[in-house]
Every structure is written in structure tokens, then in C-alpha cells.
Amino acid sequence: MSLPVLVALVTVGIALSVLAVHFTGGSKIATLAGADQALSRFADDFPDEKASAVRLTADGRTAFLDLGPARSGIVHSVGDCFLTRIVTPHDIKAIDLDEDGAFSLKLADLTWKGGRFAFADKADAKAVAAAFGPHNPSQAKEAA
Incomplete structure (x- = not known):
């Protein structure tokens, strides 16, 4: 596998992991209701x-x-x-x-x-x- 393809795969994999964490609530900030x-x-x-x-x-x-x-x-x-x-x-x-x-x-x-x-x-x-x-x-x- 060529280096540019490997870099692209790693970049896409990291981006998908970050998005998955965000959309499953990993970046949520807690607040107090009262x-x-x-x-x-x-x-x-x-x-x-x-x-x-x-x-x-x-x-x-x-x-x-x-x-x-x-x-x-x-x-x-x-x-x-x-x-x-x-x-x-x-x-x-x-x-x-x-x-x-x-x-x-x-x-x-x-x-x-x-x-x-x-x-x-x-x-x-x-x-x-x-x-x-x-x-x-x-x-x-x-x-x-």
C-alpha cells in the first residue's frame, strides 16, 4: 500500500472516530437544572x-x-x-x-x-x- 493511501485511510479513520464520539454524547457539557x-x-x-x-x-x-x-x-x-x-x-x-x-x-x-x-x-x-x-x-x- 502506498504512503498517500495509508495517510488518507488513517485521516478518515480518526475523523470518523471523533464524529462517533461527538454524536454519541461524548462532547456533551453537563449543566445543573437548579x-x-x-x-x-x-x-x-x-x-x-x-x-x-x-x-x-x-x-x-x-x-x-x-x-x-x-x-x-x-x-x-x-x-x-x-x-x-x-x-x-x-x-x-x-x-x-x-x-x-x-x-x-x-x-x-x-x-x-x-x-x-x-x-x-x-x-x-x-x-x-x-x-x-x-x-x-x-x-x-x-x-x-
């Missing part, structure tokens, strides 16, 4: 934790749960699954709240570094940022 689904998903991993408030991002991919003083729960979609975390001020590298109703969160976690989260209501963004405690990493170390 606060109840976020609470249920969080309870799967942390059954003893009780949240007093749940705030969803505008895109429905992330929920922040208030777990009490200086503790927050996070349910975040990664592909078609959800990851869950309990975050304290000690876990936070930086928080940046902007005027658009969004904030950026940087975590010291090796498996998930955080991200930028936009809320439909600016008050939700402020409440979530406040729930994480001090916004300055040096203050977070002092509080710990």
Missing part, C-alpha cells in the same frame, strides 16, 4: 454537609453552596460529569470580583485550579466571594 440538583449531587460526595444557600452561575455549570463560616461547597461541570469540592480560605490563592457580576477564583488544588464564574445577579457574585472569607491570600493565611 439548586435541588446541585444539592443532590453535592450530597452524593458529602452526605453529612448541609448547605444554607445555593447560588448558580448564569450558565448553570457551577453551583456554590454556603456550608457555614468560612466553608463553601462547589459543584462544577467537567465534560458530562460534575466535580465537587469543599473550599476554605486556606485553599484559595486569589479571588477577583469584577463589576460585571462575575468573579475569578484561583485554588491551590492540583486537580482543579478554579476559574471565572459569571452570575446573572451581581449580588450573588458578591455573596459567593464573601462566603470564601478574606480576598487577600495573606489575610487568608492569618485567618487560618
